[in-house]
Amino acid sequence: MSRFVAKSLDGYKKLYDESINSPETFWAEFSKNEFSWIRHWDSVFTFDWSKAKFSWFAGAKVNITQNCIDRHLEKNGQKTAILFEPDDPNEKSQHISYQNLFEEVNKTANMLKSMGAKKGDRICLYMPMIPELAFSVLACAKIGAIHSVVFAGFSSKSLSNRINDAKCRFLITSDGGLRGEKITPLKKIADQALELCPSIEKVVVVRRAKNEITMKAGRDFWWDALIENQSKECQVEIMDAEDPLFILYTSGSTGKPKGMVHSSAGYMVYTNFSFRNVFQYKPNQIYWCTADIGWITGHSYIIYGPLSAGATTVMFEGVPNYPNPGRFWEIIDKHKINIFYTAPTAIRSLASHGQNQLKNKRLSTLEVLGTVGEPINEEAWQWYFEHIGKHNCPIVDTWWQTETGGIMISNLANVTPHKATFATLPLPGIQVNLLDKDGRELKETDAEGNLCIKHPWPSMARTIYGDHQRFINTYFSRFPKHYFTGDGAKRDADGNYRITGRVDDIVIVSGHNLGTAEIENIINQHPSVAESAVVGYPHKKKGNAIYAFVQLKTQDQIQNFNAEINALVSKTLGPICKPEKVQTCLALPKTRSGKIMRRILRKIASNDLENLGDVSTLLNPACIDEIKENRIND
Ligand code: WT7
Numbered sequence: 001m002s003r004f005v006a007k008s009l010d011g012y013k014k015l016y017d018e019s020i021n022s023p024e025t026f027w028a029e030f031s032k033n034e035f036s037w038i039r040h041w042d043s044v045f046t047f048d049w050s051k052a053k054f055s056w057f058a059g060a061k062v063n064i065t066q067n068c069i070d071r072h073l074e075k076n077g078q079k080t081a082i083l084f085e086p087d088d089p090n091e092k093s094q095h096i097s098y099q100n101l102f103e104e105v106n107k108t109a110n111m112l113k114s115m116g117a118k119k120g121d122r123i124c125l126y127m128p129m130i131p132e133l134a135f136s137v138l139a140c141a142k143i144g145a146i147h148s149v150v151f152a153g154f155s156s157k158s159l160s161n162r163i164n165d166a167k168c169r170f171l172i173t174s175d176g177g178l179r180g181e182k183i184t185p186l187k188k189i190a191d192q193a194l195e196l197c198p199s200i201e202k203v204v205v206v207r208r209a210k211n212e213i214t215m216k217a218g219r220d221f222w223w224d225a226l227i228e229n230q231s232k233e234c235q236v237e238i239m240d241a242e243d244p245l246f247i248l249y250t251s252g253s254t255g256k257p258k259g260m261v262h263s264s265a266g267y268m269v270y271t272n273f274s275f276r277n278v279f280q281y282k283p284n285q286i287y288w289c290t291a292d293i294g295w296i297t298g299h300s301y302i303i304y305g306p307l308s309a310g311a312t313t314v315m316f317e318g319v320p321n322y323p324n325p326g327r328f329w330e331i332i333d334k335h336k337i338n339i340f341y342t343a344p345t346a347i348r349s350l351a352s353h354g355q356n357q358l359k360n361k362r363l364s365t366l367e368v369l370g371t372v373g374e375p376i377n378e379e380a381w382q383w384y385f386e387h388i389g390k391h392n393c394p395i396v397d398t399w400w401q402t403e404t405g406g407i408m409i410s411n412l413a414n415v416t417p418h419k420a421t422f423a424t425l426p427l428p429g430i431q432v433n434l435l436d437k438d439g440r441e442l443k444e445t446d447a448e449g450n451l452c453i454k455h456p457w458p459s460m461a462r463t464i465y466g467d468h469q470r471f472i473n474t475y476f477s478r479f480p481k482h483y484f485t486g487d488g489a490k491r492d493a494d495g496n497y498r499i500t501g502r503v504d505d506i507v508i509v510s511g512h513n514l515g516t517a518e519i520e521n522i523i524n525q526h527p528s529v530a531e532s533a534v535v536g537y538p539h540k541k542k543g544n545a546i547y548a549f550v551q552l553k554t555q556d557q558i559q560n561f562n563a564e565i566n567a568l569v570s571k572t573l574g575p576i577c578k579p580e581k582v583q584t585c586l587a588l589p590k591t592r593s594g595k596i597m598r599r600i601l602r603k604i605a606s607n608d609l610e611n612l613g614d615v616s617t618l619l620n621p622a623c624i625d626e627i628k629e630n631r632i633n634d
Pocket of ligand 1: 250295296371372397401485508
């Protein structure tokens with residue numbers, strides 16, 4: 001076992017201190033021995049906060065797939081790398097060994113090359129959770145193409161925006177995605193998107209749902225036909241440490257999503273380091289993260305982190321409540337899962353179904369539980385601990401972001417203590433600061449403020465694709481010499497952190513990070529809408545839900561208005577962005593400078609009507625009473 005994986009609370013503290021006192025030696029020593037490098041680095045890291053320029057392991061040559069696959073072949077070629085559990089419980093699961101994975105990734109890489117793909121090309125993956133998605137991600141990495149995975153729940157408009165932003169040359173998709181009894185017509189959605197995407201040259205289609213689709217001659221090709229005669233051997237592309245590995249989009253507070261760009265070496269080092277420390281993975285354990293590969297959690301903790309650590313990682317195609325709410329627990333028993341990592345929203349939703357789902361479920365193989373995506377409330381935490389972990393499993397509450405690439409604050413399973421609703425302590429290498437609104441560091445342990453990071457770490461995003469200025473503005477200008485997370489946090493007397501939620505215009509709905517501005521832009525497209533303001537409010541199952549306040553152009557009642565708004569948002573952004581409540585109002589509260597005061601609307605949406613705070617700067621305070629009066633109750 002590596003000395004860089006903490007084994008006790010004391011060991012964690014020593015490792016942490018070492019990582020802070022001499023970050024350069026810490027990361028150099030860890031990285032030197034734990035990975036296979038084609039060439040070593042010239043410098044461990046360099047940074048310039050004001051330009052938001054960061055580099056890790058500059059000068060090194062590496063390919064992440066050698067580290068995730070090739071180097072395990074000799075000792076562990078027959079070990080299961082990916083355990084695929086299909087949507088339909090009656091369909092056979094697949095055990096894909098490291099040797100199989102090696103061959104499949106090589107064939108896929110050769111297929112991409114035969115289409116003309118090369119290092120630096122952007123390739124969009126719009127796919128369900130099937131093995132071909134994992135093969136495609138790794139095949140891109142193998143040949144140095146930059147993957148841009150778009151979650152298969154996104155609409156055609158969201159897909160075309162993302163493809164165009166990165167000017168992707170190729171798209172890999174499937175006929176349809178299976179989710180419960182439903183089929184998502186992915187190819188059909190992609191066809192609509194591609195009408196707006198001139199950069200796409202070729203489309204590869206995986207046969208999965210067997211739904212009817214149309215294939216455009218010369219552009220669309222079946223995966224099976226292309227892959228058939230590909231060789232099982234493929235040279236890796238030699239990557240510079242700082243060459244981009246992938247782009248992944250996350251919502252921003254202006255309408256346009258941000259294409260976060262991650263690096264090759266730093267991302268590899270930190271996803272491996274954090275995976276092993278947080279989950280304390282031991283050889284032969286079966287690890288399951290229920291996220292979709294369309295989100296960062298799937299990138300870092302289904303694919304890259306676990307595979308680089310030589311783990312067996314489970315990939316589940318389906319949904320938690322199909323064919324019944326016991327599906328997760330059935331899979332845990334079936335595959336003897338030891339480590340289970342999911343989202344608070346899934347826990348809350350399953351908990352609401354009562355205890356029947358747990359009948360005849362043993363759950364006896366579980367050793368470690370985890371959560372990610374949003375703050376977990378006390379009730380959900382206790383249910384998880386008691387009914388799933390049977391009081392025997394620590395729960396790692398992992399705080400991080402698409403931008404951070406890997407887990408930043410979390411307890412380490414059985415090494416540092418858990419504390420319900422707290423993400424607890426920063427990982428070694430992660431220097432957390434709480435700053436007040438004027439940027440002053442809050443030095444006392446017991447404090448609450450803006451959550452910031454004061455030293456670069458290996459897996460931080462390097463830029464926003466095509467817009468470095470936005471990268472600087474969003475993360476590095478609010479507080480000098482700090483990365484600003486956009487979250488607020490509290491710190492208790494023992495130094496444990498509890499995330500209090502976003503301090504900006506992002507709402508986390510069922511673990512999905514939604515930009516309110518993006519939703520407002522869509523609502524404003526409705527011909528009767530003058531203006532809208534979208535805020536989040538606490539919701540029992542979803543964590544947060546969307547409340548839209550809409551000012552109409554005229555005061556006439558419009559029939560089916562809410563349904564139209566819902567349909568519009570669903571169609572353009574995807575059903576997860578649909579507002580839970582739509583309230584029309586005579587006017588929106590505005591400051592004299594014309595800025596909508598969302599802070600007040602947030603309070604009204606949360607039914608916190610008495611403490612609206614200072615309304616003295618409002619131009620039109622009278623509108624508040626009307627909005628309060630017509631508030632939509634649950
Ligand atoms: C935002 C990032 C990290 C992968 C999934 C979401 C919230 C995330 C926690 C947690 C409290 C959390 C934060 C963060 N968040 N994990 N354990 N406790 N809040 O990635 O879509 O980039 O969203 O999710 O608000 O900023 P993302």
